[in-house]
Amino acid sequence: MAPHIVVVGGGFAGFHAAxxxxxxxxxxxxxxxxxPTDYFLYLPLLPQVAAGVLEPRRVTVSxxxxxxxxxxxxxxxxHVDPERHExxxxxxxxxxxxxxxxxxxLAAGSVNKLLPIPGLAEHAHGFRGVPEALYLRxxxxxxxxxxxDTGDPAERAARLTFVAVGAGYxxxxxxxxxxxxxxxxxxxxxxxxxxxxxxxxxxVAPRVLPELSPRLSRIADRVLRERGVEVLTGCSVAEAxxxxxxxxxxxxxxxxxxxxxxxxxxxxxxxxxxxRTEQGRLVVDEYLTVPGYPDVFACGDAAAVPDLTRxxxxxxxxxxxxxRQGAVVAHNVAASFGIGRRRRYKHRDLxxxxxxxxxxxxxxPLGLTLSGWPAKFLTRGYHLRSLPGNRRRVVADWVxxxxxxxxxxxxxxxxxxxxxxxxxxxxxISVPT
Numbered sequence: 001m002a003p004h005i006v007v008v009g010g011g012f013a014g015f016h017a018a019x020x021x022x023x024x025x026x027x028x029x030x031x032x033x034x035x036p037t038d039y040f041l042y043l044p045l046l047p048q049v050a051a052g053v054l055e056p057r058r059v060t061v062s063x064x065x066x067x068x069x070x071x072x073x074x075x076x077x078x079h080v081d082p083e084r085h086e087x088x089x090x091x092x093x094x095x096x097x098x099x100x101x102x103x104x105x106l107a108a109g110s111v112n113k114l115l116p117i118p119g120l121a122e123h124a125h126g127f128r129g130v131p132e133a134l135y136l137r138x139x140x141x142x143x144x145x146x147x148x149d150t151g152d153p154a155e156r157a158a159r160l161t162f163v164a165v166g167a168g169y170x171x172x173x174x175x176x177x178x179x180x181x182x183x184x185x186x187x188x189x190x191x192x193x194x195x196x197x198x199x200x201x202x203x204v205a206p207r208v209l210p211e212l213s214p215r216l217s218r219i220a221d222r223v224l225r226e227r228g229v230e231v232l233t234g235c236s237v238a239e240a241x242x243x244x245x246x247x248x249x250x251x252x253x254x255x256x257x258x259x260x261x262x263x264x265x266x267x268x269x270x271x272x273x274x275x276r277t278e279q280g281r282l283v284v285d286e287y288l289t290v291p292g293y294p295d296v297f298a299c300g301d302a303a304a305v306p307d308l309t310r311x312x313x314x315x316x317x318x319x320x321x322x323x324r325q326g327a328v329v330a331h332n333v334a335a336s337f338g339i340g341r342r343r344r345y346k347h348r349d350l351x352x353x354x355x356x357x358x359x360x361x362x363x364x365p366l367g368l369t370l371s372g373w374p375a376k377f378l379t380r381g382y383h384l385r386s387l388p389g390n391r392r393r394v395v396a397d398w399v400x401x402x403x404x405x406x407x408x409x410x411x412x413x414x415x416x417x418x419x420x421x422x423x424x425x426x427x428x429i430s431v432p433t
Contacts, residue, residue, distance in 0.1 A: 003029050003102040003337045006087055008077045008269070010035035010063055012043075012319045013300025014107030015388070016326030017333075022069040024334045032071045032099060034089055038063055041130065042387050044319060045394070047170070050133040050140075051177035051357065052406035054397045060130065061389035073099065077108060077269050082293045103295050103333050106282060107326065110264035110301035110317065119240035124260035127170055131413075136174075136259065138414040140182055143256055148189040158254035160197045163245055164261060165237050167203035168211060169354065171261030172220055175201050176356040179227055185408040199229045200253065204236050211316070212352050212364070219362040219371045220354055236262075264317065266302045278304040279314065286344040288329045297333055299325035308346040321347060323386070353379040 007018045010033055018033045025031065039060035048054040063072050075089035075097065087099040112126045125136050140162070147159040162182070164175045179199050186192050201208065201224065208224070208231060209217045224231055232247075237258065239246040244254045266280045275290060276283045281304035282290060288305065290296040299305070300322040305315045315321045328345045335342045351365040353375070361375035370378060380398070384391050 002027075004100065005029050005031050005103045005105065005333060006099050006101040007031065007033045007105040007107060008080070008087060009107035009109050009267075009300070009302070010037070010040050011107060011109040011300060012322035013109070013302075013326040013329070014105065015040045015063075015067075016323050017105050017107060017299065017330045018067055018070045019388075020327050020330030021333060022067060024330060024339055025069075027069070028339065029334075029337065030071070031069065032073055032101075033063065033067065034073045034075055034077055034087060034099065035063065036074065036076045038072060038074060040066065040388065042383075043128075044169075044383060045387075046127070046130070046133050047173040047177045047355075049130065050127070050136045050174060051181040052137060052408065053177065053181075053401045054394060056130050056134060058390050058394045058397055059387075061387070066388055079272055080104065080106065080269065080296075082273075082275075082290075082296050085295065101295075103297065103336060105329055105333060106270070106296065106298040106302055107300045107322075107329075108267035108269045108302045110266055111268070112260065113263045113265045115262065117237055117240065120237070120258075120260065123240040123242060124165075124258045127174060127259065127261050128264070134411055135413045136178070137181075138410045138412070139257065140178060141185065141408050141410050142414045144182060144185050144189065144192070144408075147195070148191050154254065156192075156195060157198075158243060159256050160192070160195055161200070161253060161255040162198070162257045162259070163200045163202065163237070163253060163255050164259040165202045166261030166263065167201050167205065167208040167231070167233070168261065168263060169209070171201060171203070171259070172208055172224070173355055173357075174259060174261060175199060175229060176220075176224065176227075176360070179229060180357045181406065181408070184405060188408070197228075199227075200232060201229055202232045202235050202237065202247070204234060204248075206233050208233070209354065209362075212354070212362075213369070215369050216352065216354070216362045216364055219369075220356060223356050223360045223362075264301065270302050281314070281317075286346075287332050287342050288325060288345055289332065294336070297329050299329045305345055308344065309348045315345075315347070316349075318349075319386075320349065353382055355379045355383075 007014045042059045045059045075091045077089045079088040143159040147156045207217045208221050236248050237245050238248045270282045282298045283304045284298050301317040307313045307315045324347045332342045353363045361379045363370045363375040363378050
């Protein structure tokens, strides 16, 4: 009987693992992908959804269409039992179900990293999925509209103050794109022409984009500051309230917007396994196999993969590594039932790319530092090449944004829906009753 392979998670690692397995097995294995949604989300373009540059469907790729030969099961994994070879999951109706497997690939990804800051979970906006991006877009549009409508100068200033915490990839790109979106919207409100719009980007690190080279960091920092963004390093939020935030330097900033982009942590499923972890990630060997469990593989943000290019360290939690780990784990799973040979995971970063909105970007492909339009074109070209679908539609949206601008229209998510910051399933929207 053909072995049954269950891939848990349809993010970068899980998607590419399932796709490569389907191509390699050619019907000699049954492949099931367990994922909460029926689409693969291309996270690097999500800030452009929040800014209205791209429509949300452009960054989502249908899993059934993109993965022929792979069975999609909708649900959220709640427990994996390596002894019984079972994955327990909760389906969209809330019913508990089980999947038996011969091999399992744990690629559950990551969720928002929360810190014990008073009021954070109640008042901050997370940024890990399409609902959160759309909610943030509606929220920003609403703040400008309400600022134009109020006659209270203090309220107006608070609504036009936007605070983001986390100056890594996500936080930097969210602020860069959304700052331009709000600036464009203000053109339609002459009563706000002389009002100060305040954007603040906070991070406890000594510089923005601390994971990048100092030169790229300086480029991004300069672009943001030239646009009027207040970049505060060595600083974070000490308390969040409905109408203000208190910073760790003691200042109190009136605002109605707190965007939380302070990194990620592995999905809680990993902790539930009860197996050895490192930095919260499931320990695997260089073949992406869990020691002591030859039928259990892990990759992506959920896995503590040894970095063979930097002995003693782990590979970073980036899409670049997740994609390649997904391909390698597929080869090793296939090898476990007789197709091909195992491969060790070894990959050196090829460079980093940051899209800063408008004509701005920063990139260092193969060590060459670029900024401005060259970096912008390279960044967009890379994303088009990496996106497993919707390429023409993405290009069409980019062209339309350049020549026609973007409509600042709410989609009705504020105030009727709320995306909780502390959810383990970032694609889920909770509607209060």
